Amino acid sequence: xxxxxxxxxxxxxxxxxxxxxxxxxxxxxxxxxxxxxxxxxxxxxxxxxxxxxxxxxxxxxxxxxxxxxxxxxxxxxxxxxxxxxxxxxxxxxxxxxxxxxxxxxxxxxxxxxxxxxxxxxxxxxxxxxx
Amino acid sequence: xxxxxxxxxxxxxxxxxxxxxxxxxxxxxxxxxxxxxxxxxxxxxxxxxxxxxxxxxxxxxxxxxxxxxxxxxxxxxxxxxxxxxxxxxxxxxxxxxxxxxxxxxxxxxxxxxxxxxxxx
Numbered sequence: 001x002x003x004x005x006x007x008x009x010x011x012x013x014x015x016x017x018x019x020x021x022x023x024x025x026x027x028x029x030x031x032x033x034x035x036x037x038x039x040x041x042x043x044x045x046x047x048x049x050x051x052x053x054x055x056x057x058x059x060x061x062x063x064x065x066x067x068x069x070x071x072x073x074x075x076x077x078x079x080x081x082x083x084x085x086x087x088x089x090x091x092x093x094x095x096x097x098x099x100x101x102x103x104x105x106x107x108x109x110x111x112x113x114x115x116x117x118x119x120x121x122x123x124x125x126x127x128x129x130x
Numbered sequence: 131x132x133x134x135x136x137x138x139x140x141x142x143x144x145x146x147x148x149x150x151x152x153x154x155x156x157x158x159x160x161x162x163x164x165x166x167x168x169x170x171x172x173x174x175x176x177x178x179x180x181x182x183x184x185x186x187x188x189x190x191x192x193x194x195x196x197x198x199x200x201x202x203x204x205x206x207x208x209x210x211x212x213x214x215x216x217x218x219x220x221x222x223x224x225x226x227x228x229x230x231x232x233x234x235x236x237x238x239x240x241x242x243x244x245x246x247x248x249x250x
Contacts, residue, residue, distance in 0.1 A: 006248070008148070041151050081151060112158035119246050120133050120164060127249050130140070130148065 003027055004035045004118035009129025010042035011060040012053060017043065020128035021063055028071055036074040036118040037064075039107075043129060044082045049104035065106040079109040135159065135166045136244040139174035143192040144184055149177055152250025153195050160202035167244070168199075170209040171237055175217060178209060178224035178231065193226070200228045207231045208240060 005024060009016040020037075027034060039046050046061050053059050068075050077087065082103075083096065089109050093101035103109060119125055137156050141148040159166045170178055182193045199205055207226070211233050214221060221233050234240055241247060 040155070041148060080154065112155050113162055115155055116159040116162045116164050119135055119159070119248070125246055125248070130249060 002033045002035050002121070002123045004122035004125045005037045006115065006118075006125060006127045007037065007039045007043040007046070007129060008041040008127065010045040011051075012057075013042065013045075014129060016129035017046070017060060018058065021060055021067075023126065023128070024067060024073075028067070034071070034073055035122045036076055036114065038115045038118055039075070039077045040081055040112075040115065041129070042085070044077045044085055044087050047077045047082065047087045047104045047107040047109075048102055050102050061104055065104065068106040075107045076110045076114045077103070077107050078115070079111055082109055133164075133246045134244055135164060135246045135248060136169055136241060137166055137248045137250065138169045138171050138241070139177060139250055140172045141250060142173040142176040143182065144187065144189050145173075148250050149174070150192055150195075152248075153192065155248065155250065157195070157198065157202060160199070160205060165205075167206045168208065169234075169237060169240060170207070170213070172210075172213050173217075175209055175213045175219060175224070178226065179219070180223065180225040196226050197228070199226070208234050208237075210237045211235050 005020055007017060007020045011017045024034060064075060067073055087103055088098055088101050089103040090101040139152055143149045156166055177192060182191060184191050207229055209231055224231060
């Protein structure tokens, strides 16, 4: 079955962000397809590559990146939510005249239309966090 | 595009960013021609009160954003009757110019009639 995931919660703040990753792994292990993972609201913090969680704690961003490489996942971060909270690609940092870019590899910034598109093209959309 | 969508608005308008960002997602979907209906449930019913004055807390009016909905298409707005009565809100206090808001008794049956449900 074709799934999309919507993640609203920030990593390291609530369990739901970690549950989203585990759910994605379970889907792929069962042979399902993930059409897109859309990070919205505080969930966009997953794409902040200057976050440095302690070595002995889980590193959700790194795990998503590994999954992305293995399965060519479409990991999309809402550009408007990311601008508000300070996750910028090199291009956005230059356009908005911010001092640095910090978008992690494996994630891309795009508009809310990508969430609408995921709703229209997936058989199931599962939301994590509120 | 397929998949008739219901968006459930559960968050009060200014306590968190969820209500605002949810509405932004709804407007984006509507602008793309997706059929989206809205259900206001729980604290989400506070979004519909017509006497909001968020400038007192340096916030932009969410109620004004809701008024933009009719420009994007034929969405139907529903509000849960028991969510209103639990919060002491009279249905006469909820109003969005140009929009008919249906008060419903059984949100479960409504939710079950949609192929896709978004939650904010």
